[in-house]
Amino acid sequence: LTGQARPPTRPGPSSRGSESGGRRSNQRTVWFLEVFFPTTDRLETISNTDNVFEGSAHMRKGMSGAIQEHGYGSMRDRLPASQTDGLVGTKVTTEDFKACDTVASGRVSISGKRNLAIIRSGQDWLDTTPKERELYLETMHPPVLTKGMNFLRDYGEEVGCYSCHFMDIVDPVTTKADKDRAFGLAYFDDLSSLERWCKEHPTHLAISGGFYQYARKMQNNVTLRVFHEVMVLEPEQQLFENRLRRFTPVQPSIW
Numbered sequence: 001l002t003g004q005a006r007p008p009t010r011p012g013p014s015s016r017g018s019e020s021g022g023r024r025s026n027q028r029t030v031w032f033l034e035v036f037f038p039t040t041d042r043l044e045t046i047s048n049t050d051n052v053f054e055g056s057a058h059m060r061k062g063m064s065g066a067i068q069e070h071g072y073g074s075m076r077d078r079l080p081a082s083q084t085d086g087l088v089g090t091k092v093t094t095e096d097f098k099a100c101d102t103v104a105s106g107r108v109s110i111s112g113k114r115n116l117a118i119i120r121s122g123q124d125w126l127d128t129t130p131k132e133r134e135l136y137l138e139t140m141h142p143p144v145l146t147k148g149m150n151f152l153r154d155y156g157e158e159v160g161c162y163s164c165h166f167m168d169i170v171d172p173v174t175t176k177a178d179k180d181r182a183f184g185l186a187y188f189d190d191l192s193s194l195e196r197w198c199k200e201h202p203t204h205l206a207i208s209g210g211f212y213q214y215a216r217k218m219q220n221n222v223t224l225r226v227f228h229e230v231m232v233l234e235p236e237q238q239l240f241e242n243r244l245r246r247f248t249p250v251q252p253s254i255w
Helices: 055-059 130-139 141-159 191-200 202-217
Strands: 002-005 027-036 043-047 107-110 116-124 161-168 181-188 225-233 238-247
Touching: 116 191, 130 141, 130 202, 141 161, 141 181, 141 191, 141 202, 161 191, 181 191, 191 202, 191 225
Parallel strands: none
Antiparallel strands: 002 027, 027 238, 043 225, 107 238, 116 181, 116 225, 161 181
């Protein structure tokens, strides 16, 4: 995952020669990298469709048939590493947030944590029928799914979640979020913390319970596509870095 926070605004052609339009305001931009290098024994993914693939599924050599075990407990069972490793995580401390470069460089690198648990869970309602689309948007996406992701974002420390972002897929040309696809990306201190949130917390119980009601109303003829990817990583399989840059005012001639 790479990104930019608060990008600078370049002056448009109509304001290029003006005193105000020819300058960039003094502002800061943060560029960040979040890169993972999972081995196959520390990655699992499932989907409710076998003809549209997401993320790591594009690297598949094959697929299993339909499975019944797709609840919170089966994540661990599908990770080969769990057969010989308890996958116990380590907590983040203030010592983990020391810059690896000089302060002047603006670069900050955070060391990976043992058995960091990562989940990316996605939804695709682009090809749903009008009836199902209306049902999904009225009963699932904003009411329960967004609420659950916002809880992890704002109060995640209560359940061992370091970070959660609920993101829309955007068009690479127009940058509009009109693809009817979204995913949540969350980092947990331990796989067991993720399992407990799924099993016990009201926000996830509302998501899972809401989906069962949704499927029942559709008589199990669901065209909504969903998937998830779960990784439990060693420290050397994680790269977190950001760089803070300050943009100062410049004269119009530089453009």
